[in-house]
Amino acid sequence: MALWAVVIAGGAGTRFWPASTPARPKQLLALGPGSDEPLLLATTRRLRSLVPEARLVVATGAHLGDATRALLPDLPPANLLAEPAPRNTAACIGWAAREIEARDPDAVVCVFPADHAVRDLGAFLEAARAAAALASEGRIVTIGLAPTRPETGYGYIELGEPLPGHARAREVTRFVEKPSREVAEEYVRGGRHLWNGGLVVGQAARMRAAIAAHLPALAEGLDELQAARGRAREEALSRVFPSLPSISIDHGVMERERGLAVVPGDFGWSDVGSWLTAWELAEKDARGNATGGAVVVDSERCLVRSLTTGRPRAIALVGVEDLVVVETDDALLVVRRDRAEDVKLAVDALRARAR
Amino acid sequence: MALWAVVIAGGAGTRFWPASTPARPKQLLALGPGSDEPLLLATTRRLRSLVPEARLVVATGAHLGDATRALLPDLPPANLLAEPAPRNTAACIGWAAREIEARDPDAVVCVFPADHAVRDLGAFLEAARAAAALASEGRIVTIGLAPTRPETGYGYIELGEPLPGHARAREVTRFVEKPSREVAEEYVRGGRHLWNGGLVVGQAARMRAAIAAHLPALAEGLDELQAARGRAREEALSRVFPSLPSISIDHGVMERERGLAVVPGDFGWSDVGSWLTAWELAEKDARGNATGGAVVVDSERCLVRSLTTGRPRAIALVGVEDLVVVETDDALLVVRRDRAEDVKLAVDALRARAR
Numbered sequence: 001m002a003l004w005a006v007v008i009a010g011g012a013g014t015r016f017w018p019a020s021t022p023a024r025p026k027q028l029l030a031l032g033p034g035s036d037e038p039l040l041l042a043t044t045r046r047l048r049s050l051v052p053e054a055r056l057v058v059a060t061g062a063h064l065g066d067a068t069r070a071l072l073p074d075l076p077p078a079n080l081l082a083e084p085a086p087r088n089t090a091a092c093i094g095w096a097a098r099e100i101e102a103r104d105p106d107a108v109v110c111v112f113p114a115d116h117a118v119r120d121l122g123a124f125l126e127a128a129r130a131a132a133a134l135a136s137e138g139r140i141v142t143i144g145l146a147p148t149r150p151e152t153g154y155g156y157i158e159l160g161e162p163l164p165g166h167a168r169a170r171e172v173t174r175f176v177e178k179p180s181r182e183v184a185e186e187y188v189r190g191g192r193h194l195w196n197g198g199l200v201v202g203q204a205a206r207m208r209a210a211i212a213a214h215l216p217a218l219a220e221g222l223d224e225l226q227a228a229r230g231r232a233r234e235e236a237l238s239r240v241f242p243s244l245p246s247i248s249i250d251h252g253v254m255e256r257e258r259g260l261a262v263v264p265g266d267f268g269w270s271d272v273g274s275w276l277t278a279w280e281l282a283e284k285d286a287r288g289n290a291t292g293g294a295v296v297v298d299s300e301r302c303l304v305r306s307l308t309t310g311r312p313r314a315i316a317l318v319g320v321e322d323l324v325v326v327e328t329d330d331a332l333l334v335v336r337r338d339r340a341e342d343v344k345l346a347v348d349a350l351r352a353r354a355r
Numbered sequence: 356m357a358l359w360a361v362v363i364a365g366g367a368g369t370r371f372w373p374a375s376t377p378a379r380p381k382q383l384l385a386l387g388p389g390s391d392e393p394l395l396l397a398t399t400r401r402l403r404s405l406v407p408e409a410r411l412v413v414a415t416g417a418h419l420g421d422a423t424r425a426l427l428p429d430l431p432p433a434n435l436l437a438e439p440a441p442r443n444t445a446a447c448i449g450w451a452a453r454e455i456e457a458r459d460p461d462a463v464v465c466v467f468p469a470d471h472a473v474r475d476l477g478a479f480l481e482a483a484r485a486a487a488a489l490a491s492e493g494r495i496v497t498i499g500l501a502p503t504r505p506e507t508g509y510g511y512i513e514l515g516e517p518l519p520g521h522a523r524a525r526e527v528t529r530f531v532e533k534p535s536r537e538v539a540e541e542y543v544r545g546g547r548h549l550w551n552g553g554l555v556v557g558q559a560a561r562m563r564a565a566i567a568a569h570l571p572a573l574a575e576g577l578d579e580l581q582a583a584r585g586r587a588r589e590e591a592l593s594r595v596f597p598s599l600p601s602i603s604i605d606h607g608v609m610e611r612e613r614g615l616a617v618v619p620g621d622f623g624w625s626d627v628g629s630w631l632t633a634w635e636l637a638e639k640d641a642r643g644n645a646t647g648g649a650v651v652v653d654s655e656r657c658l659v660r661s662l663t664t665g666r667p668r669a670i671a672l673v674g675v676e677d678l679v680v681v682e683t684d685d686a687l688l689v690v691r692r693d694r695a696e697d698v699k700l701a702v703d704a705l706r707a708r709a710r
Contacts (some may be wrong), residue, residue: 151649296703297697314373314686316701319694323675325687331669332682334689339674342652346671349650 006047009114018331027114085242101204119268127265150184155196172260290355364469373686382469440597456559475622499549505539510551629695649706
C-alpha cells in the first residue's frame with residue numbers, strides 16, 4: 001500500500017473575525033505555534049514527513065484556488081481539488097478518495113483538516129503511521145485525540161476493545177456529539193473517551209465502499225464525476241458537485257459504519273478554535289504577551305495581530321490585561337481573551353447593521 | 356472698560372497620543388462634554404457669550420494658523436496672533452495684552468486656555484464677569500476652580516481675606532505648586548484652596564505694568580514688537596518673538612505679583628488632562644460607553660475614538676471593561692482608563708524605537 005494524505009482546506013468561520021474572511025479563511029492565517037506560517041502551510045509541512053509531495057492532495061474551495069496554489073507552489077496542480085461549492089466533508093473526502101483511488105487503487109488515505117495545529121510532530125507521525133497500518137487491513141480508522149479538558153464543543157469517541165496486534169488501537173464503540181459539561185468531565189476522568197478531531201484514515205476503496213453503503217446519492221454523484229474526463233470533467237464538476245448531499249463525514253459515514261478502529265493520538269493537537277487558542281499557541285514573552293511589534297507598557301497576557309496592508313501603524317498597549325487586539329484594513333477588534341467565543345456576536349451585530 | 360477675551364491655543368502634549376500631534380494639538384480635538392466639537396471651538400463659543408467676536412483674540416502657533424482659521428472663520432484676521440515659536444504663556448499673554456491695549460487702552464483682558472472644558476456656562480460667565488469687574492479696579496485677578504479631588508498635578512491658590520464689595524472674591528495669599536497627596540487632601544478638606552487653572556483677568560495696561568515689573572526682558576521685547584508696524588511687524592515678530600524669555604505667566608508674574616485677587620469659580624471646569632478625563636466628559640450610554648459607531652458586546656465604561664481618514668473601519672469591543680481605544684491613520688492605542696496618564700510611556704517608547 002502507498003500512503004496518501006488529504007488536506008481539507010475549506011471552511012470560513014467567523015471565530016477569527018476580523019482576520020478571517022471568506023477570501024482568507026482560518027487555514028490561511030498564521031495562528032499555530034510560533035505563528036509564523038499559515039495553518040495550511042504548517043499542516044502540509046507536517047504531512048510531507050508522512051508522504052511525498054506527489055501523494056499530497058489538498059481539497060479547497062474554488063475561490064481559494066489561487067491563494068492555496070500561491071502558498072503551496074510545489075503541490076502538483078492535479079493534486080489541488082477545487083470544489084465549485086462547499087458540500088461539507090463527506091463530499092470532499094469522498095471526491096478526494098475517488099481521485100486518489102483512480103491513480104493508485106491500493107492507496108491508503110489519511111485525511112487531515114488544514115486548520116488544526118500539532119505540537120509534537122514525532123508523536124503525530126507515529127499515530128498516523130499506526131492508523132495507516134491498521135487501515136491497510138481494511139478498517140476505517142480515526143485518530144482520537146487525548147482530551148485535556150472537559151470541552152463541550154467537541155465530539156467524543158468511546159473506546160471499545162483493544163485490537164490484537166495493534167498496540168494502543170481500539171475498536172470504536174460509538175461517537176458522542178457535544179456532551180454536557182458533566183458528561184464531558186466524566187469522559188476526561190474516565191479515560192475511555194477521546195476527542196474526535198475529524199482525522200480519518202482508510203483505504204481509498206474502503207472509503208468508497210462506505211460512502212456507497214451509507215450515502216448512495218453521494219456515491220452516485222461521485223461516480224458521475226469520475227466518469228467524466230478532460231473538458232467534460234470541469235463541466236461535470238460544476239454541474240454535479242453543487243448538488244451533492246451536504247453532510248459531514250462524521251454524521252454521514254463514521255457514525256453509521258461498523259467496525260471502526262481508533263488510534264489514540266497525544267501530540268499536542270489543537271483545533272485552533274478561537275482567539276483564546278491562538279493566544280495559547282502563540283510564542284509569548286515573560287509576561288504572556290504575543291504582541292508582534294506593538295509597544296507594551298505594563299500589560300500582560302495579550303495577543304496583538306495586525307493584518308493591515310500598507311504602512312503598518314504603531315500599536316501601543318498600556319496597562320491592559322488578557323486582551324486580544326486584531327486589526328485589518330476593514331476592522332478592529334478588542335476582545336477579552338476568555339470571551340473570544342463571543343466574537344461571533346460582534347460579527348452578527350455588524351451583519352445586522354449592514355442589512 | 357471693555358472686556359476682551361484671549362484664548363491661548365498653543366500646546367502639543369503627548370497625553371492624547373495618538374489623537375494629538377504637533378499639527379493637531381489637544382485644542383483641535385473634540386474631547387469636551389458631548390464630544391462633538393473641538394475644545395477650541397467650544398471655548399470660543401463660550402466666550403462669545405462674554406465678548407463680541409471683535410474683542411475675541413486667539414493666540415496660537417504659526418503652524419496652527421490655518422487650522423485655527425478654518426475652525427474660526429468669523430474671527431477677525433487681526434485677532435489671530437500667530438506665534439512664530441512657542442515661548443510659554445507669559446510671552447503669549449503679554450503679547451496679546453499689548454496688542455489689545457494698542458487698540459483699546461481701557462481694555463480688561465480675560466485669558467482662557469483653549470483646551471479646557473466647562474460644563475456650566477452660566478456659572479462660568481458669572482465668575483468671568485465678577486473677575487472682570489474686580490480687574491477694572493486695577494487688580495490682577497485669577498479665577499480659582501473649586502477642587503473636586505486631591506489632585507497632585509495641579510497648582511493651588513491659597514485664599515486670603517475677603518474683598519469688601521466683591522462677593523466671594525478674596526485676596527490671594529500665595530500660589531502652591533503641585534502638592535503632595537497628603538497636602539492636597541488637606542487643601543480639599545480645608546476649603547481654603549482653589550485650583551489654579553491659568554484663568555487670568557486684568558486690565559491690559561495693568562498686565563503690561565506687571566510684566567515690566569517682573570519680566571523686564573520680556574517687556575522690552577514686547578515693546579520692540581509693538582513699535583514695529585506694517586511689514587516691519589512681521590520681520591520683528593520672527594526676529595524678536597523666538598528670543599523672548601520662555602516662562603509661564605504663573606512663575607513669571609502671578610507668583611511674584613502682590614495684591615492679586617481670586618474669584619472662585621464652580622462651573623464644572625476640567626483641564627481635560629487625559630483620556631480618563633475625556634471618558635468622564637463624554638456622553639455615555641447606560642453602560643458607561645462612549646464608543647461612537649463601534650459594535651459593543653458586553654462591554655462597560657469604554658471610550659472609543661477613531662480619527663482615521665478615509666473609509667472608516669468597523670470597530671468591535673467584546674467583553675471588555677474600562678478601556679480607551681484610540682486610532683488614527685498612524686497609530687492604535689489601547690489603554691486602561693485609569694492608566695491614561697501612562698500613555699506618555701508608550702510615546703517615549705515609540706520615540707526611543709524611532710531613534
